[in-house]
Amino acid sequence: xxxxxxxxxxxxxxxxxxxxxxxxxxxxxxxTIIIAALVAVSAALVWRRDGTDGVLDILTHxxxxxxxxxxxxxxxxxLGAFISEILPHEKVSRSLGPKSGLTGLLIGTAFGAILPGxxxxxxxxxxxxxxxxxxxxxxxxxxxxxxxIGYGRAVAWEIPIMGTDFTLWRILISLxxxxxxxxxxxxxxxxxxxxxxxxxxxx
Amino acid sequence: xxxxxxxxxxLWGSVxxxxxIAFRRGPPVFKASLREGSMDFINIxxxxxLGVIGSGYIAAIIPQExxxxxxGPDSGWLGVATAVVAGAATPGGPVIGFSIGTVALKSGGGVxxxxxxxVAWALFAFQRVILxxxxxxxxxxxxxxxxxxxxxxxxxxxxxxxxGKP
Numbered sequence: 001x002x003x004x005x006x007x008x009x010x011x012x013x014x015x016x017x018x019x020x021x022x023x024x025x026x027x028x029x030x031x032t033i034i035i036a037a038l039v040a041v042s043a044a045l046v047w048r049r050d051g052t053d054g055v056l057d058i059l060t061h062x063x064x065x066x067x068x069x070x071x072x073x074x075x076x077x078x079l080g081a082f083i084s085e086i087l088p089h090e091k092v093s094r095s096l097g098p099k100s101g102l103t104g105l106l107i108g109t110a111f112g113a114i115l116p117g118x119x120x121x122x123x124x125x126x127x128x129x130x131x132x133x134x135x136x137x138x139x140x141x142x143x144x145x146x147x148x149i150g151y152g153r154a155v156a157w158e159i160p161i162m163g164t165d166f167t168l169w170r171i172l173i174s175l176x177x178x179x180x181x182x183x184x185x186x187x188x189x190x191x192x193x194x195x196x197x198x199x200x201x202x203x
Numbered sequence: 204x205x206x207x208x209x210x211x212x213x214l215w216g217s218v219x220x221x222x223x224i225a226f227r228r229g230p231p232v233f234k235a236s237l238r239e240g241s242m243d244f245i246n247i248x249x250x251x252x253l254g255v256i257g258s259g260y261i262a263a264i265i266p267q268e269x270x271x272x273x274x275g276p277d278s279g280w281l282g283v284a285t286a287v288v289a290g291a292a293t294p295g296g297p298v299i300g301f302s303i304g305t306v307a308l309k310s311g312g313g314v315x316x317x318x319x320x321x322v323a324w325a326l327f328a329f330q331r332v333i334l335x336x337x338x339x340x341x342x343x344x345x346x347x348x349x350x351x352x353x354x355x356x357x358x359x360x361x362x363x364x365x366x367g368k369p
Binding site for chain 2: 030031032035036038039042043045046049050054055058059061062063065066069070072073074075076077078079080081082083084085086116117118119120121122123124126127130136139140143144147148152153156157158161162163166169170173174177180181184185188189
């Protein structure tokens with residue numbers, strides 16, 4: 001079905017006019033720098049307010065949180081890597097690409113809704129989908145669906161805290177939103193980057 | 204606790220499942236994705252570390268009371284707009300977000316406003332965007348996704364106004 005090309009998951013004729021997202025990662029980008037600056041300022045404010053003890057309290061708490069999260073991050077990365085390897089690229093770009101229409105948005109929505117795990121799976125998998133030919137619209141539908149109608153957070157947190165009635169009602173209201181967000185994303189994307197769209201036509 | 208265990212089982216079960224599919228495509232495919240996934244993990248760890256450790260400090264300088272205060276009794280569209288800002292600015296994880304929503308409901312906040320708050324929190328909570336979305340996704344996608352999502356807490360509030368309370 002899919003060609004075994006482990007070294008080069010997206011062949012050149014995929015006609016992507018940008019570096020494959022999610023596969024080419026710079027460890028330090030401008031977002032990282034902004035976040036680091038924000039963290040430094042916040043830590044300084046905490047230090048001024050609570051002294052060294054306050055800074056260390058947060059550090060120990062967050063370090064233990066971090067060590068608990070790490071295995072899940074590894075699982076998420078592996079899940080993303082396996083999925084991008086086993087999904088046939090032509091099929092993904094046909095069913096989730098820019099030309100996939102409403103069906104593509106619905107597939108993205110369904111995928112986001114059934115995806116297991118938390119942010120440590122949703123974002124690596126979304127990134128993998130982008131890398132194998134899904135467009136921004138379908139990926140937005142998937143991410144928004146995961147965050148609004150995915151069962152993971154609802155079962156683990158929302159139902160116990162906010163109650164079943166509110167949660168189910170809130171999810172019902174949210175049902176159309178992933179498709180709408182994906183459609184709006186596609187609508188804006190084609191107008192922002194018209195050239196990329198015509199590149200995709202060649203694929 | 205059991206929910207966390209359930210999530211972990213489901214998560215590693217899925218990894219195992221797709222790993223098995225990859226393995227049946229042949230050991231080179233399996234090995235390549237294993238290496239790819241591990242490299243992603245190694246590359247992402249410093250950013251996750253910065254996010255997890257850093258967001259604790261950012262959360263510490265945004266007191267919860269500030270957020271709760273923004274979810275005041277204003278019941279109109281201004282209330283919805285404030286709720287959206289409050290949702291994006293809420294520090295911490297789901298416990299804090301949903302607890303603030305519950306407090307707002309119990310203390311007389313309007314239902315459409317609370318819906319807008321919860322939806323905005325789900326879409327934009329800065330801590331999740333910083334900690335998870337930006338490290339894993341191309342930054343261009345993240346900003347685009349956020350910009351495109353802006354209308355939807357308002358849409359959710361509008362639907363809530365039309366169909367009424369739970």
